[in-house]
Every structure is written in C-alpha cells, then in structure tokens.
Amino acid sequence: MTRLPGLLDVEGVSAHFGRGSQGETSKLHILIVEDEPTLGNQLKTTLEQTGYAVDLSRDGEDGHFMGSTEEYDAVILDLGLPEIDGLSVLGMWRKEGRTFPVLVLTARDSWSDKVAGLDAGADDYLAKPFQTEELIARLRALIRRASGNTSSELTAGGVRLDTRSGRVTLDGEPVKLTAQEYKLLSYLLHHKGKVISRTELIEHIYDQDFDRDSNTIEVFVTRIRKKLGADVITTIRGLGYSLDDPADAPRG
Numbered sequence: 001m002t003r004l005p006g007l008l009d010v011e012g013v014s015a016h017f018g019r020g021s022q023g024e025t026s027k028l029h030i031l032i033v034e035d036e037p038t039l040g041n042q043l044k045t046t047l048e049q050t051g052y053a054v055d056l057s058r059d060g061e062d063g064h065f066m067g068s069t070e071e072y073d074a075v076i077l078d079l080g081l082p083e084i085d086g087l088s089v090l091g092m093w094r095k096e097g098r099t100f101p102v103l104v105l106t107a108r109d110s111w112s113d114k115v116a117g118l119d120a121g122a123d124d125y126l127a128k129p130f131q132t133e134e135l136i137a138r139l140r141a142l143i144r145r146a147s148g149n150t151s152s153e154l155t156a157g158g159v160r161l162d163t164r165s166g167r168v169t170l171d172g173e174p175v176k177l178t179a180q181e182y183k184l185l186s187y188l189l190h191h192k193g194k195v196i197s198r199t200e201l202i203e204h205i206y207d208q209d210f211d212r213d214s215n216t217i218e219v220f221v222t223r224i225r226k227k228l229g230a231d232v233i234t235t236i237r238g239l240g241y242s243l244d245d246p247a248d249a250p251r252g
C-alpha cells in the first residue's frame with residue numbers, strides 16, 4: 001500500500017485491529033456455496049445485512065474455483081452440490097493449502113455427513129434446517145478462532161504484543177510500557193518492515209490538541225529500546241523509523 005508521507009493511516013490500523021474483535025464484520029469476505037436458490041439468496045442477504053461482503057456460488061465447480069482464487073475469511077459449504085460435491089470441493093481446497101475456516105451445511109441429522117465433513121477438513125457443521133441466527137453465531141466464532149493467532153498477537157523477534165490484552169512480553173517476560181510507548185510499538189508492529197515517518201507516528205500517538213513535538217518520538221523510541229533491546233527499532237536517518245522482524249531478514 002502506498003501512503004503519502006505523514007498521512008495518518010487510520011483505516012488500515014482499525015481494520016487490522018478490528019479482526020477478531022467486535023469490529024470483525026466490517027469488511028470480512030465470505031463465500032457461500034449453496035445450490036438451493038432460496039436458501040442461498042436468503043443467506044447472502046442476511047450476511048450482507050450483518051456487514052459481511054458475500055459471494056454466492058451455486059455449484060461445486062464454480063465454488064471450488066472461487067475458493068481457490070479469492071481470499072475468503074470463511075466459507076459456508078453445502079455438501080449436496082451439482083458438478084462437484086461439497087466434500088470433494090473441501091478436500092481439494094485443503095490439498096491446495098487453502099486454510100480458511102469452512103462451515104459445512106449437512107442434511108438433517110446426518111451423522112455420517114458430519115463425520116465425513118470434519119474428516120475432510122471442515123471446521124464446523126450445521127444441520128439443515130437451521131436458524132439464521134445460529135449460523136451467524138457459528139460463523140463469527142469460526143472467524144474469531146481462525147484469526148485468533150494471527151491478528152491478536154503481533155510479534156517481531158522475541159517481542160510479542162497482544163492487542164486484546166494489551167500485554168507486551170520480551171522472550172516471554174512481561175514488559176511494562178506507557179500508553180504512548182505501547183501505541184508507538186503497536187503502530188510499528190502493524191507496519192512491520194516499512195519506514196514510518198515521525199509525522200505519521202505523532203499523528204497516530206497523540207490526541208489532537210496535544211503539544212506535538214517531534215523530538216518526543218525519539219524519546220519514546222529510546223525508552224522502548226531500553227526496555228526491549230537496542231535493535232528492536234531502526235532509525236532511518238531523515239525518514240523515520242522501521243521495525244523489522246529478524247525472522248524476515250534475507251539470509252546468505
């Protein structure tokens with residue numbers, strides 16, 4: 001993403017923070033593969049009203065293609081589908097390394113469908129007919145679980161920041177940061193590997209009427225380095241700061 005220097009990237013940050021928290025429905029992308037037109041359309045409408053971006057596919061071949069080529073946060077997959085059945089579609093996705101959570105819709109009380117679905121890599125199932133509210137609740141839980149590891153914890157080397165609890169640890173040991181230090185660190189972690197200007201940091205850290213002295217950013221960076229290690233944040237002379245993950249560094 002390109003950004004004008006000094007422009008506050010509020011949207012990117014809130015979208016990232018939103019994952020796995022209450023704001024999770026804002027822009028999440030869901031695929032429904034369901035051949036019954038009434039049910040498919042009804043689900044699509046309901047989920048869109050809930051705030052999801054929804055694609056609807058009506059057969060296994062098309063559904064498989066969409067799941068293979070698009071990035072989805074979750075998939076609702078009917079098992080009885082034309083062209084390719086749902087179980088085969090799911091198996092193909094998992095073979096291809098698609099890891100999005102899949103909620104399988106099974107025929108009423110079909111124990112064997114449920115077992116087969118879970119064996120094929122489904123994360124949850126729901127027997128037809130079901131209440132839409134229950135489907136939405138299951139979907140939410142699935143997305144929360146799936147995004148739990150990646151989005152609530154930001155890491156770089158031995159530094160871990162949990163955006164839900166607000167805890168920061170260094171090699172597993174808790175580290176106390178002030179509110180400003182925390183904001184600065186979490187902003188850099190969200191933009192890992194990118195150079196962030198002082199102006200951008202100031203805009204992110206301070207409330208509007210706070211005295212904006214760009215020298216204080218250097219003070220915070222110094223304090224963070226004292227607490228988390230000298231090399232945690234790199235000063236890019238004349239441009240700003242960057243935080244890099246040692247694990248991402250090119251080798252050789």
Ligand code: CA
Nearest residue numbers: 035078080081
């Ligand atoms: Ca069906």
